[in-house]
Amino acid sequence: xxxxxxxxxxxxxxxxxxxxxxxxxxxxxxxxxxxxxxxxxxxxxxxxxxxxxxxxxxxxxxxxxxxxxxxxxxxxxxxxxxxxxxxxxxxxxxxxxxxxxxxxxxxxxxxxxxxxxxxxxxxxxxxxxxxxxxxxxxxxxxxxxxxxxxxxxxxxxxxxxxxxxxxxxxxxxxxxxxxxxxxxxxxxxxxxxxxxxxxxxxxxxxxxxxxxxxxxxxxxxxxxxxxxxxxxxxxxxxxxxxxxxx
Amino acid sequence: xxxxxxxxxxxxxxxxxxxxxxxxxxxxxxxxxxxxxxxxxxxxxxxxxxxxxxxxxxxxxxxxxxxxxxxxxxxxxxxxxxxxxxxxxxxxxxxxxxxxxxxxxxxxxxxxxxxxxxxxxxxxxxxxxxxxxxxxxxxxxxxxxxxxxxxxxxxxxxxxxxxxxxxxxxxxxxxxxxxxxxxxxxxxxxxxxxxxxxxxxxxxxxxxxxxxxxxxxxxxxx
Amino acid sequence: xxxxxxxxxxxxxxxxxxxxxxxxxxxxxxxxxxxxxxxxxxxxxxxxxxxxxxxxxxxxxxxxxxxxxxxxxxxxxxxxxxxxxxxxxxxxxxxxxxxxxxxxxxxxxxxxxxxxxxxxxxxxxxxxxxxxxxxxxxxxxxxxxxxxxxxxxxxxxxxxxxxxxxxxxxxxxxxxxxxxxxxxxxxxxxxxxxxxxxxxxxxxxxxxx
Numbered sequence: 001x002x003x004x005x006x007x008x009x010x011x012x013x014x015x016x017x018x019x020x021x022x023x024x025x026x027x028x029x030x031x032x033x034x035x036x037x038x039x040x041x042x043x044x045x046x047x048x049x050x051x052x053x054x055x056x057x058x059x060x061x062x063x064x065x066x067x068x069x070x071x072x073x074x075x076x077x078x079x080x081x082x083x084x085x086x087x088x089x090x091x092x093x094x095x096x097x098x099x100x101x102x103x104x105x106x107x108x109x110x111x112x113x114x115x116x117x118x119x120x121x122x123x124x125x126x127x128x129x130x131x132x133x134x135x136x137x138x139x140x141x142x143x144x145x146x147x148x149x150x151x152x153x154x155x156x157x158x159x160x161x162x163x164x165x166x167x168x169x170x171x172x173x174x175x176x177x178x179x180x181x182x183x184x185x186x187x188x189x190x191x192x193x194x195x196x197x198x199x200x201x202x203x204x205x206x207x208x209x210x211x212x213x214x215x216x217x218x219x220x221x222x223x224x225x226x227x228x229x230x231x232x233x234x235x236x237x238x239x240x241x242x243x244x245x246x
Numbered sequence: 247x248x249x250x251x252x253x254x255x256x257x258x259x260x261x262x263x264x265x266x267x268x269x270x271x272x273x274x275x276x277x278x279x280x281x282x283x284x285x286x287x288x289x290x291x292x293x294x295x296x297x298x299x300x301x302x303x304x305x306x307x308x309x310x311x312x313x314x315x316x317x318x319x320x321x322x323x324x325x326x327x328x329x330x331x332x333x334x335x336x337x338x339x340x341x342x343x344x345x346x347x348x349x350x351x352x353x354x355x356x357x358x359x360x361x362x363x364x365x366x367x368x369x370x371x372x373x374x375x376x377x378x379x380x381x382x383x384x385x386x387x388x389x390x391x392x393x394x395x396x397x398x399x400x401x402x403x404x405x406x407x408x409x410x411x412x413x414x415x416x417x418x419x420x421x422x423x424x425x426x427x428x429x430x431x432x433x434x435x436x437x438x439x440x441x442x443x444x445x446x447x448x449x450x451x452x453x454x455x456x457x458x459x460x461x462x463x464x465x466x467x468x
Numbered sequence: 469x470x471x472x473x474x475x476x477x478x479x480x481x482x483x484x485x486x487x488x489x490x491x492x493x494x495x496x497x498x499x500x501x502x503x504x505x506x507x508x509x510x511x512x513x514x515x516x517x518x519x520x521x522x523x524x525x526x527x528x529x530x531x532x533x534x535x536x537x538x539x540x541x542x543x544x545x546x547x548x549x550x551x552x553x554x555x556x557x558x559x560x561x562x563x564x565x566x567x568x569x570x571x572x573x574x575x576x577x578x579x580x581x582x583x584x585x586x587x588x589x590x591x592x593x594x595x596x597x598x599x600x601x602x603x604x605x606x607x608x609x610x611x612x613x614x615x616x617x618x619x620x621x622x623x624x625x626x627x628x629x630x631x632x633x634x635x636x637x638x639x640x641x642x643x644x645x646x647x648x649x650x651x652x653x654x655x656x657x658x659x660x661x662x663x664x665x666x667x668x669x670x671x672x673x674x675x676x677x
Contacts, residue, residue: 135418138411138414139415141411142408142411142415145411145412146399146408149399149402149404149408150402151480152479153481154468154480155466158465158468159398159465159466162394162458162465163394166394166458167416169454170416170419174415174418176419177418177419177443178418180422180423180443181422181426184426184430249568249571250569250571253565253568253569256568257569260561261556261557264556264557265556323550324550324551324552324553324554324555325548325550325551325552326550326554328548328550328552329552329566332517332546333541333569333570334539334541334542334570334571335538335569335570335571336538340569467519468519
C-alpha cells in the first residue's frame, strides 16, 4: 500500500508526542495573532461615528461566528474520515474539537447579545444570523450529549460521525430556511455586518483575530486529543511505559 | 426491490394495529397540547389565530418525537431487528419501510385531527385546508429525520431525551415552512412557495434519511 | 465454504480475541466453546456481519463477506439470544412476515409444515405472547428450517428447550450437516449431534483451532 505513509501519523502512539511538541508553537501563534488583532481592533481602527466604541466587540463576535461554522465542518470532515478509513484518531479529533466549537458558538451568541443591547436596545433579536447560530449551538450540544452517553468509544466515534454528517448537510438548509423566515417576518432591517462600509483596518483586525482563534483551536484540540488518547490507550504498552517514565 | 419496503410497511402496520393504544396516546398528546395553549395565552380570537400555525406545528413536532424512541426499540429488544438487518435486502429499504409505516401511524393521524384543532383557534376554511396539507406533507420528513436520531440513540440510557436533543434542531426547516404555509395563507400571501419547499424537504428526507438511519443502526447493534 | 483468517474482535476497549482462524467446508459443524465472556457470541455476530471485526477477514465461497453483502445474507440463517419473533403476532403470521421481508413467496402450507415439524401445529394461530419460552424458541427454529439456508449460525440453540426438543434439534442439525450444510454453533449443554463431522474451536487467551 503506497498510501500507508499518509496514515503513519494517524496512529495515536505517533500522534501523541507530535501533538505535544507542536502545541506550544500554536499557543505562541495564538497569543501573537491575538495581540496584533486586538491592537488593530482596539487602538488603530477608528471609532464608528454611528455606533461609537461599542462596535469594537465585532472583533471577537465575527471571528467567533466564523470559527463556530469552520469547526463544525472540520468535525464533519474528521467524522467522514473515521467512517471511511476507520482511523481511530479522526474520531478522537472530532470529539476534541467539539467543546471549542460549542464555546465559539456560545461566545458568538453572548457577544451578539452584548452588542445588541446598546445598538438595538435589546439583548436578543430574532435576526437570521443569530437564530442560525443558536441552532448551530444546539447541534454542538446534541453531538456532545450523544458522544458522552455512549460508553464504547468506537461506537461513540461512529455514531457521532453520522450525526455530524447529517448536521453538515442540514446546516445550509437550516440557514436558508431561517433566512427565508426572517425576511418574511420583517424586523430583518438590521444586518449585523455591513461588509461594504468596513474599513481595511477592521477587516485586518478581524482576520488576525480569526487566525488567533484558529491557532487557539488547534492548540486546545491537541491538548484534548492527547488526553483522549491517554484515556483510550491506557491498556497499551506504550502508555504504560509513558506513565512509568513520568 | 420495493417489495421489501411494502413487506416492512405491512409488518409494522399489522403490529401497530395490535397495539392501537400507542397510536391513540400520541394523538391525544397533540390534542391536549393544542388545547392547553388558549388556556395559557387567553381566549382572544385574533391572538389565537396568529399563534395557531406555530402552536399546532410545534405540537405536531413534539407528538412525532414521542413515538420515535419506539421506532426501533421494540424490534431491538426481541431480536427481530437483527433478523431484519440480516434479511437479504438493502437495510436502507427496510428502514424506509419502517419510516413510511411510522408516518402512516404517527404522522397522518396528526394531519387528520389538525383541522379540528384549527377550529379551536378560529382558523378560516382555506387556512384549515393548508394546515392539513402542510402537516400531511411535512410529517414524512419528520419521520425520516427522526429515524436517524432513533437509530443513533438505540439502546442508550436516557435515549428519549437525547433523541429530542439531536433531532429538534434538524426539524427547524420543516417547522418554518410548515407553519409558514399556514401563516402565508392567513396573511393572504399564498402558501404555494412554502408547500413546495416542504415537499422538497420530504422528498429529500425520504431519499437520504433512511440510509443515514441504516448506517446508525449498524453502529448501534455492533 | 466459510473461511476466517486472523480475526480480532473487541468490546469497548477490551480485546476479546485475536488471531482466530478456521476453515469450514460443506458438511462440517464448528462447535465454538470458551469461558463466559470469551467472545463466543461476538464471534458468531461477527460471522454473520452484525458486528465489525477490528482486524481479519471472513470469506464465503472465496469472496469477502463485506463485498458480498446481501448475497451472503441470503445464504445464512442466524439464531441469536433473542428469538426475533413478535409477541403480538401468531406463529404463522411471524413466519409469513419473515418470509415476505426475505423476499420469499407467501406460502401458508410451507409455513404450517415447518410449525408442524417443531411441534407447534396446534398453536399456529395463538398470539406468541401466550406461548412459553420454549415454544417461542421453537417458532424461531421453525423459521430456521423453513428458510433452508446453507449456513446456520446458532447461538445457544438449545436454551429453553425440553429434552425431547433438544434431541430433535440435535438430529435436525445433524441432518443439515449431512446434507451438505454448514453449522457454527455454541452451546453449554453437552449435546451430541449425530452423524456430523464436529470441529472444535476454543476461545481462550489466544484462539486457535
